[in-house]
Structures are given as structure tokens and as C-alpha cells.
Amino acid sequence: MSLRLEDLKYDALHCVRCSNCKWMDHVYMKSYRFSQICPSLKRYLFDAYSCQGRLDIALAIMNKKLEYTPTLLDIIYKCTLCGACDVMCKRCMDLEPLQVLEALRVKWIESGGEILPEHRKLIENIENTNNIYGEAHERRLESISKEVVLKEKADVIYFVGCASAYKYPEIAHATIEILRKCETEFTLLYPDEWCCGNPLYAIGRIDLMKKVMEHNLKAIRETGASVVITSCAACYKTLKVDYPKLLKKSTDEMEFKVMHIVEYLDRLLKDGRLKLKELNMKLTYHDPCQLGRLSEPWIHWEGKRKKYGLLDPPKKFRRGTYGVYDPPRNLLKSIRGVELIEMERIKENAWCCGAGGGVKQAFPDFALWTASERLEEAKATGAEAIVTACPFCKENFEDAVKAAGEKIKVYDITEIIRKVLV
Amino acid sequence: MKGKTSLPKEVYQALEAIVGPDYISDDPAICQAYARGGYGTFIYDKNSYPPACVILPGNTKEVQHIVKVCNRYEIPFIPISTYYISFCAPARPNVVMMDLKRMNRLIKIDEKNMYAIVEPYVSHSQLQVEAFKRGLYTISLGCGGQASVLANHIHSGLGPLGYRVGFNGSRRILGVEWVLPNGEILRLGSPSVLKEYFWGEGPGPDLRGILRGLLGHFGGLGVVTKIAVKLFPFIPPKEAPIEPVGVTPKATLKLPTNRMKWYNIRYPTLESMINGMYEISKAEIGAMVYSVPPIWIYIARSESRNELWEKWSKDKEKFRKEGFYFLRVLLVGYTSEKQLRYEERVLKDIASETGAIRISEGRPFDRSWIIGSDSVTVYNVAGVELSTRFAFDSIDVAAKMLTSIAKLRDKYVPPFYDTADFGWIHSNDLGHIAYGEFLTYLDSEDVDLGEKFETLCIEKDLEERAYCGLQNPGRHRMLGPKMGNYHLILEKIKKSFDPKNLSNPPKPIDNI
Numbered sequence: 036m037s038l039r040l041e042d043l044k045y046d047a048l049h050c051v052r053c054s055n056c057k058w059m060d061h062v063y064m065k066s067y068r069f070s071q072i073c074p075s076l077k078r079y080l081f082d083a084y085s086c087q088g089r090l091d092i093a094l095a096i097m098n099k100k101l102e103y104t105p106t107l108l109d110i111i112y113k114c115t116l117c118g119a120c121d122v123m124c125k126r127c128m129d130l131e132p133l134q135v136l137e138a139l140r141v142k143w144i145e146s147g148g149e150i151l152p153e154h155r156k157l158i159e160n161i162e163n164t165n166n167i168y169g170e171a172h173e174r175r176l177e178s179i180s181k182e183v184v185l186k187e188k189a190d191v192i193y194f195v196g197c198a199s200a201y202k203y204p205e206i207a208h209a210t211i212e213i214l215r216k217c218e219t220e221f222t223l224l225y226p227d228e229w230c231c232g233n234p235l236y237a238i239g240r241i242d243l244m245k246k247v248m249e250h251n252l253k254a255i256r257e258t259g260a261s262v263v264i265t266s267c268a269a270c271y272k273t274l275k276v277d278y279p280k281l282l283k284k285s286t287d288e289m290e291f292k293v294m295h296i297v298e299y300l301d302r303l304l305k306d307g308r309l310k311l312k313e314l315n316m317k318l319t320y321h322d323p324c325q326l327g328r329l330s331e332p333w334i335h336w337e338g339k340r341k342k343y344g345l346l347d348p349p350k351k352f353r354r355g356t357y358g359v360y361d362p363p364r365n366l367l368k369s370i371r372g373v374e375l376i377e378m379e380r381i382k383e384n385a386w387c388c389g390a391g392g393g394v395k396q397a398f399p400d401f402a403l404w405t406a407s408e409r410l411e412e413a414k415a416t417g418a419e420a421i422v423t424a425c426p427f428c429k430e431n432f433e434d435a436v437k438a439a440g441e442k443i444k445v446y447d448i449t450e451i452i453r454k455v456l457v
Numbered sequence: 458m459k460g461k462t463s464l465p466k467e468v469y470q471a472l473e474a475i476v477g478p479d480y481i482s483d484d485p486a487i488c489q490a491y492a493r494g495g496y497g498t499f500i501y502d503k504n505s506y507p508p509a510c511v512i513l514p515g516n517t518k519e520v521q522h523i524v525k526v527c528n529r530y531e532i533p534f535i536p537i538s539t540y541y542i543s544f545c546a547p548a549r550p551n552v553v554m555m556d557l558k559r560m561n562r563l564i565k566i567d568e569k570n571m572y573a574i575v576e577p578y579v580s581h582s583q584l585q586v587e588a589f590k591r592g593l594y595t596i597s598l599g600c601g602g603q604a605s606v607l608a609n610h611i612h613s614g615l616g617p618l619g620y621r622v623g624f625n626g627s628r629r630i631l632g633v634e635w636v637l638p639n640g641e642i643l644r645l646g647s648p649s650v651l652k653e654y655f656w657g658e659g660p661g662p663d664l665r666g667i668l669r670g671l672l673g674h675f676g677g678l679g680v681v682t683k684i685a686v687k688l689f690p691f692i693p694p695k696e697a698p699i700e701p702v703g704v705t706p707k708a709t710l711k712l713p714t715n716r717m718k719w720y721n722i723r724y725p726t727l728e729s730m731i732n733g734m735y736e737i738s739k740a741e742i743g744a745m746v747y748s749v750p751p752i753w754i755y756i757a758r759s760e761s762r763n764e765l766w767e768k769w770s771k772d773k774e775k776f777r778k779e780g781f782y783f784l785r786v787l788l789v790g791y792t793s794e795k796q797l798r799y800e801e802r803v804l805k806d807i808a809s810e811t812g813a814i815r816i817s818e819g820r821p822f823d824r825s826w827i828i829g830s831d832s833v834t835v836y837n838v839a840g841v842e843l844s845t846r847f848a849f850d851s852i853d854v855a856a857k858m859l860t861s862i863a864k865l866r867d868k869y870v871p872p873f874y875d876t877a878d879f880g881w882i883h884s885n886d887l888g889h890i891a892y893g894e895f896l897t898y899l900d901s902e903d904v905d906l907g908e909k910f911e912t913l914c915i916e917k918d919l920e921e922r923a924y925c926g927l928q929n930p931g932r933h934r935m936l937g938p939k940m941g942n943y944h945l946i947l948e949k950i951k952k953s954f955d956p957k958n959l960s961n962p963p964k965p966i967d968n969i
């Protein structure tokens with residue numbers, strides 16, 4: 036695997052411009068209304084904002100046929116990197132379109148391209164305070180840590196993440212309460228937890244991302260933990276997929292296993308260790324991209340394209356098959372009284388919430404527009420609340436609800452589980 | 458691909474006044490995304506230019522005004538909707554690319570009269586799923602559900618469901634709204650006098666033949682902004698819902714076996730299989746009848762290109778020695794379960810009477826032909842595909858044409874086709890016409906070989922006096938002199954409709 040754009044030239048060149056990257060899987064399509072899958076293209080319409088358009092642009096940059104314009108910067112970063120295009124393309128093709136989009140950003144940064152002011156701020160915040168908000172590092176786990184019996188060594192770590200530490204402490208509190216009720220012994224990386232680096236990876240600041248990663252890995256290693264639990268889909272994908280990717284390893288070669296809280300609780304549910312009481316609610320579930328189609332274990336591959344595009348050695352492609360789709364659904368369905376009504380675009384076909392890829396910071400209007408599209412879909416189910424498993428999805432949905440004066444409620448799944456803990 | 462082109466400021470401003478600043482751009486990055494054509498990039502659109510600007514009209518009036526501005530300043534324009542097909546990349550500098558994405562309304566589905574009215578950016582799968590809800594259906598395309606209903610109907614409209622709904626997309630077109638290359642709006646059929654689109658044949662001349670020609674005009678005769686297409690009766694969804702199951706890339710449709718069943722029939726020889734196709738068609742049973750090349754089975758069963766190559770290399774000799782004549786038939790009890798049971802009995806009798814080696818019920822799933830095919834999968838064989846041989850004739854002529862290139866095939870397209878593979882054939886219009894296609898897989902670093910093979914295939918068509926199938930407007934001039942000088946007629950049509958040669962020049966024929 037490479038984040039060097041030139042190593043992905045074959046992938047960009049062999050796009051056949053079929054447009055499958057723009058639509059959900061046809062066999063799962065249920066209506067005209069909710070059939071597209073790329074927020075960037077649906078919002079900005081020009082093909083340059085689609086995956087296939089961006090592959091053309093990547094190719095032109097590699098061939099030195101395209102120079103900087105402000106619009107080029109806009110095109111490169113007005114994408115949530117949700118991976119829908121990638122999964123839809125890879126139904127049919129052995130190409131890596133998402134890697135091209137990521138490598139395009141890396142190339143942009145490495146060749147001295149302009150960094151959007153909001154991204155620059157984000158980078159500075161992480162560099163200076165180890166979190167995305169620029170808040171004091173000392174405050175990161177200050178109140179949360181009081182709820183946990185902290186230990187130097189533990190088998191299980193709860194990696195809280197910036198959003199739950201600073202902005203949505205209710206998610207962290209809920210997660211801790213659930214873990215305690217389930218008699219899970221765990222600790223926090225207090226005071227050593229830093230931002231996981233997800234936004235740095237998304238922006239293309241791989242150098243800084245590596246620094247952050249090395250710090251967090253050292254802190255995890257020192258606890259001797261074999262399991263790291265997250266309640267944030269972005270942290271989950273970063274720890275499970277991007278860390279091994281940057282270390283040139285496969286996920287299963289890492290020293291610890293990364294679990295999202297929904298996976299952990301689903302296991303406890305199956306073991307009979309999680310008891311839940313009744314809750315009468317009509318809910319719909321939103322698959323966070325980074326918990327769903329983007330979260331498949333990373334499989335390290337190094338090799339080259341040969342004649343006819345064959346790969347030497349053969350490579351196992353990640354096509355979105357093994358995302359975390361069922362555990363959150365199992366949990367919600369196991370609550371007596373909960374009616375889980377699915378939206379039309381779910382699992383690998385889910386429409387992104389709009390917050391990822393640095394979009395929420397740099398293009399808040401686009402982020403809100405994307406969320407409002409999803410809320411339309413959620414409302415069409417008749418559900419009274421949309422449940423997700425990522426604080427960034429929650430934040431963006433809440434902002435969209437507020438901006439439009441909607442009535443639908445927004446929950447993180449930990450908040451729902453906390454309500455029904457026996 | 459060539460370098461940047463640009464428009465005079467005055468022209469840009471005139472265009473911007475039509476759509477507003479949000480829907481036009483001449484930024485090089487925006488234009489770059491329209492500089493490549495479709496699936497034939499390596500072959501067909503290789504000398505293309507980026508357009509000078511991209512414009513997104515929102516309605517027919519805006520399209521008309523754009524075309525008029527282009528005429529006033531003699532600037533070429535190209536309409537584009539869902540991509541994939543080639544010949545839409547600018548072959549001239551300073552082209553206005555008209556991206557029709559904002560014209561995406563599924564205007565109406567008339568359940569009673571069984572037709573739908575669509576704008577250019579409505580995809581086939583969007584229409585199909587809405588039609589299914591109403592107990593109706595349309596064709597599912599060979600090129601996939603992501604393709605535009607409108608663009609595909611005026612291009613080819615092909616797919617195995619053509620067995621019942623008809624081979625030729627233009628016969629499924631009813632009323633049409635068409636902005637001609639000079640900016641006039643022409644309405645064909647009932648919309649020429651009414652607001653309704655239910656009728657295609659007049660009053661006035663029926664120009665749907667010109668609209669489509671052999672394989673469409675590739676935007677060379679203006680911009681079709683609205684069409685009505687026929688829909689056909691299907692099983693009411695409450696009686697037998699078709700449900701999606703599985704996870705990507707193995708997601709598929711689960712068929713209701715009380716109303717829909719696949720059958721696989723293996724024949725000992727090509728002749729017996731062709732005979733079987735005729736007999737099935739004569740009995741007027743089935744919803745799709747098509748032959749399957751062995752490599753498709755390997756494509757479907759492989760998880761990657763490497764795995765496909767490995768398995769195919771190991772097994773292909775077997776197909777060379779033994780041949781592979783494999784028919785797939787979808788039976789649908791459109792009206793009742795009883796109809797399905799009747800058709801099953803008839804099919805089994807036909808298989809027996811035509812000497813089939815085996816007939817077996819297929820697995821009750823479909824990923825390919827009911828809502829949207831993932832035919833792009835064929836590219837995963839080698840990265841580049843070029844359909845070099847087509848047949849639009851009877852079933853046996855299709856078989857004859859596809860098999861007559863065996864020696865050429867062995868010489869020009871190894872390592873894949875040094876086998877008994879000859880492509881695929883599907884029966885249309887209840888067996889009255891067949892579509893045959895031979896797909897060639899190429900090394901993208903050596904496409905010359907494929908182009909040479911394509912030329913030789915066309916020469917072979919001419920030698921055999923076959924009805925040449927082609928998809929490349931660059932070949933009209935090669936074929937025309939040997940086929941009644943039809944290319945001169947195409948030239949006349951182009952000159953009458955587009956005297957300034959502005960609508961995706963030089964389509965529908967190569968340089969005038």
C-alpha cells in the first residue's frame with residue numbers, strides 16, 4: 036500500500052468512468068429519492084466533485100497537466116472521504132480509488148500546496164494541545180478519569196477520543212458506566228491519551244500523524260493492554276486501520292485488538308453479560324462510515340502491478356464487506372420496546388453524515404447539507420430518533436437538526452444503552 | 458489528451474447569464490474531469506481535449522439558450538449525463554460541455570398507460586425500482602443500472618430483458634422533447650400537439666429512427682431533454698417481492714421462487730444450443746434467454762483479478778477441448794404461479810427434445826440483469842475491454858459471426874481467447890433478433906493490437922456480408938462504401954440538422 040500518488044497511477048488511469056461511484060448498489064436501491072451515494076457530487080454537481088472526476092484530476096496532476104487554482108484546492112478537500120465511491124467501485128474492479136483520493140491530499144501537502152485556514156488551525160491545535168479543539172491537554176480526561184479506577188497496567192483500555200473528552204462527555208460517561216456495569220476492568224490512557232490523528236490523516240499531514248500515532252502506541256504499549264475500546268468511529272478506524280497502514284503491518288499483526296464499544300457490548304450481549312430493560316422508542320440507525328465500510332481490518336500489501344494489471348504478489352482487496360454493521364443493530368434490536376426502522380441506504384450503502392475528511396471544519400455548510408439529506412431519509416422512516424455510534428456524526432446531525440428546526444432526536448448508541456442498563 | 462482550451466470572455470458571460478454563476482465554470486480543474494471519455498479511453502477518446510467550460514443547465518429552456526449562444530459564436534457543445542459510454546470527450550478544442558445532471562427529474566410514471574417521462578439524469582435503476590413498486594418494469598441494461606434511461610434509449614437500450622420488451626430502445630420511446638443543434642425545440646409524437654407524452658408515432662414525421670440510427674448520435678444531433686419510455690407489466694410487488702440480500706460485493710437479489718426461476722441448460726454443441734434458443738422463443742416462454750461464455754462464470758466466482766487469471770489459466774484448455782454451450786433462461790410467472798409452472802414444464806420438454814446434456818434449476822438470485830448489471834466487472838479481466846464483434850441479426854447468424862473469428866482471436870487476443878470462447882448471444886423480441894458480442898480483453902500498454910483486431914473483425918463482417926455491428930463512429934467511413942454508402946446519408950443528416958457542425962463534432966460520423 037502506498038500513499039504516494041504516483042504508485043496509484045494505474046488505479047486512476049483505469050477508471051472506466053462508469054459512474055458506479057456515484058450511486059448506491061443498484062440491488063439495494065429502494066427509491067428514486069435516496070439513490071445517490073456521493074455527497075460531494077450531489078451537492079456540487081460538477082463531475083470534478085465525483086470520485087471519477089477526482090481520479091482524472093489526480094492523473095492530470097501526475098502528468099503535470101494541471102496547476103494550482105483555488106477551485107482545485109476546493110475539489111480536493113470538499114470530500115468527506117466516506118469511502119462510498121470506493122466500495123461501489125470495488126464491487127466490480129480491483130482498483131483503489133479511495134487511496135487515490137487520500138494520496139492526492141498527501142501529495143498536495145507534500146508539494147507545498149495551500150492548507151485551508153480551518154485545517155491549519157486543526158493541525159496547530161493537535162500540535163500544540165494534542166486535541167482538535169485547542170483545549171488544554173490537562174482538561175482532556177480530567178473529569179472522566181475521576182469515574183475510573185486508574186491503573187498503570189490493564190488488559191482493556193478505553194480510548195476516549197477528543198470529541199468525547201471535550202465536547203460530548205456524555206458519551207464518555209455513558210461508555211464508562213456501561214463498562215462498569217458489565218464488570219469490565221479497564222483503564223484510561225490518563226494523562227497520555229492524545230488525539231488519534233484522524234484529521235491529520237484526512238488532511239494529508241502524514242508526518243504529524245505518525246508522530247501522534249507513535250505517542251499513542253507507546254502509551255498503549257506501556258499499559259500492556261490487549262484490547263483498546265473506543266466509542267468514536269473515527270478513533271476506531273484510525274487505530275484499527277490507519278495505524279497499521281502507516282506501520283506497514285496488517286491489523287492482525289498489531290499488539291492489541293481494537294474494538295468499538297458496540298462490538299464489545301454485542302459480545303457481552305451474546306454471552307448474557309449485558310442485561311437491558313425496556314424502552315419504547317422508534318429508532319433508526321445511521322452507520323458511521325468509519326465504523327462501517329471503512330473499518331475493515333487493514334491488510335498490508337507491498338508489490339507491483341504487472342502486465343494486465345495483475346498484482347504481484349496477489350492482494351486481498353478491502354471492499355467494505357467486513358465493516359461493523361450488525362453489532363449496533365443487534366444491540367438496538369435486543370432492547371424490548373425498541374422498534375428499529377431502517378433507512379434506505381444502510382451498511383455499506385450508507386449516506387455519510389457529512390462530518391468526515393476535514394469537511395466539518397473547513398466547509399460547515401456542506402457538512403450541514405449532507406447531514407440534512409440523511410435526516411430527510413431518517414424522517415421518512417417515521418422514527419423519532421436517529422442513533423449513531425460516533426460523536427462526530429452526532430454533532431453534525433445535532434447541528435443540522437438545530438439549523439432546520441427539526442424535531443427528530445439524535446443519540447449516540449451509548450446513550451441509548453445507558454438508558455436501558457439493568 | 459491535449460492541453461487547456463478557453464472561451465472568449467463574451468461567450469462565457471453570455472452562457473453565465475443563462476444559468477447563473479453557480480452552474481458554470483471554466484476552471485481548469487473542473488474542466489479536467491470532462492477531458493476523458495468513457496470505457497474506451499485507451500482507444501476511442503485518446504486524442505481528446507479538456508472542454509473550455511462546463512455548464513449545468515436546469516431545464517429545457519436553458520439548454521435551448523445555451524445551444525443558441527453556441528450557434529451565435531460558433532462554439533461546439535457536447536451534452537453529457539451519466540457517462541460510461543465513450544465518444545463524449547471533446548474531439549475539438551474550445552468546447553462547451555453541457556453536463557445535464559440538474560435535469561434529473563423522474564417527471565411521471567403513468568401506471569395506467571404504462572410509461573414514464575424522464576429527464577437525462579435519471580438512471581435505469583432509479584426508474585426500475587420505482588416501476589417495480591407499481592408492478593411495472595423496463596429493460597435492465599447491459600452497461601449497468603447507473604446509465605441514463607434517456608441517453609441509453611436513444612443509443613441502444615440493450616439487455617437480455619429485450620427478449621420480451623424488445624431489442625431496440627427506440628421502439629420503447631414515446632414522446633420526445635429535443636433541442637436541435639440550431640437551438641429549435643422539436644417535439645415528437647403526442648407532445649407536438651398536447652402536453653402528454655403517451656404517443657410516439659406522429660402527428661408529423663416520426664424521427665425516432667434518425668434520433669437513434671444504428672447506435673445513436675452520441676450527442677451529434679442536439680440534446681434530447683425529455684422522453685417518455687414504455688413500461689411493461691410485471692408481477693405486482695405484494696404478490697412476490699424481490700428482496701436484496703448479502704453484503705458487497707456479493708449483494709444480490711433474492712428471487713421469489715413461486716414466480717421467478719433461473720434455469721441453466723448445458724448443450725453438447727453450438728448448433729444444439731442455438732436450436733434450443735429458437736425452440737424456447739417459438740414457445741414464447743421465458744423472460745431472458747442468453748448464452749454464457751465460460752469466462753463470465755469465472756469472473757463471477759473470483760474474488761480478484763489475480764484469482765480469475767489463476768483459475769482461468771488452469772481451466773481454459775478444458776473449454777477448448779470440450780466446448781462450452783451454456784444457456785441461461787429466466788422464467789417469470791408474470792400473471793400467476795401457474796404460468797411459471799407451465800413454463801417450467803415446457804422448458805424441460807424443450808431441453809430434452811433439443812438434446813440438452815443437462816437442465817437444472819439455477820440458484821434463486823440475480824445480481825446482473827433485473828435492476829442493474831455490474832457489467833463493468835468485465836474490465837476486471839485485464840483492465841481494458843473492447844467489444845470487437847457484434848451481431849444484430851438472427852440467432853444463428855450471431856453464432857456464425859462470433860465463431861468465425863476463431864483463428865483471428867487466437868492470434869490477436871491471447872492469453873484470454875485462445876479457447877473455445879466466442880462471446881455471448883441473447884435472444885430478443887421472442888427470438889426474432891439476436892444480439893451477439895465478443896469482448897476482447899487488452900493489455901492497456903498495447904492497445905494497438907486490439908485496434909488491429911477490431912479492424913480485422915470489421916473486414917470479416919464485410920467479407921461475410923454480415924450486418925456490421927459497431928459502436929465506433931470512427932468506423933463509418935470504412936464501412937460505408939461497402940454498405941450502400943450509408944455514411945453519405947449520415948453526413949447528410951448531420952449537415953441538415955447541424956449545418957455548423959457544433960453538436961459534439963464530428964459525431965455521429967467521423968470528420969466531415
